[in-house]
Amino acid sequence: SQQGEEDPQALSIQEGENATMNCSYKTSINNLQWYRQNSGRGLVHLILIRSNEREKHSGRLRVTLDTSKKSSSLLITASRAADTASYFCFNNAGNMLTFGGGTRLMVKP
Amino acid sequence: GAGVSQSPSNKVTEKGKDVELRCDPISGHTALYWYRQSLGQGLEFLIYFQGNSAPDKSGLPSDRFSAERTGGSVSTLTIQRTQQEDSAVYLCASSLGKRGNSPLHFGNGTRLTVT
Numbered sequence: 724s725q726q727g728e729e730d731p732q733a734l735s736i737q738e739g740e741n742a743t744m745n746c747s748y749k750t751s752i753n754n755l756q757w758y759r760q761n762s763g764r765g766l767v768h769l770i771l772i773r774s775n776e777r778e779k780h781s782g783r784l785r786v787t788l789d790t791s792k793k794s795s796s797l798l799i800t801a802s803r804a805a806d807t808a809s810y811f812c813f814n815n816a817g818n819m820l821t822f823g824g825g826t827r828l829m830v831k832p
Numbered sequence: 833g834a835g836v837s838q839s840p841s842n843k844v845t846e847k848g849k850d851v852e853l854r855c856d857p858i859s860g861h862t863a864l865y866w867y868r869q870s871l872g873q874g875l876e877f878l879i880y881f882q883g884n885s886a887p888d889k890s891g892l893p894s895d896r897f898s899a900e901r902t903g904g905s906v907s908t909l910t911i912q913r914t915q916q917e918d919s920a921v922y923l924c925a926s927s928l929g930k931r932g933n934s935p936l937h938f939g940n941g942t943r944l945t946v947t
Binding site (some may be wrong): 765813 | 836865867873874875877882911921923925931932933934935936937939940941
């Protein structure tokens with residue numbers, strides 16, 4: 724069974740707005756990671772958050788982790804057209820190596 | 833430094849032919865992962881190598897798929913008797929840590945089209 728689910732599947736916002744995407748998982752994790760993919764090719768690592776962390780920041784990115792709800796969120800603040808991409812969460816829960824289905828973000832200039 | 837390198841970038845093959853896809857991981861990375869991604873879809877796990885340990889083949893969709901990793905470095909994914917449903921982008925990644933405990937570094941993938 725799939726260990727990661729993301730929502731929304733697609734998100735369209737105006738430049739300057741914030742974008743929030745969510746990821747849920749089913750069993751205990753060691754860490755959860757977020758990746759970005761442009762144009763259907765290689766993924767780029769954004770942030771890794773460990774199970775004992777609740778929040779992590781990197782530039783305009785903020786990731787939160789709620790282990791009681793088995794969920795994580797990625798917030799992109801002050802979005803730019805260049806943020807248009809697909810975003811995936813990844814976890815190694817249950818000895819699996821699972822990516823979520825992804826959120827397709829479109830930022831309109 | 834050099835990232836993960838995959839070749840070829842694109843491969844068009846006829847149904848029934850065999851194909852080999854190659855992955856050169858980042859030097860020193862002991863973990864290597866293969867995923868495939870159909871158009872507009874998420875990533876499907878195929879196989880995981882860790883050092884000299886037996887690989888985790890649990891994601892291989894059929895016995896037409898196999899992979900090896902020579903000398904703990906370069907990996908080759910082989911698909912025998914290709915079918916049209918094998919058309920996808922095949923992505924390779926490597927990492928320092930074991931089994932997803934550190935960031936994965938991806939190559940740009942091989943786009944396989946089976947006609």
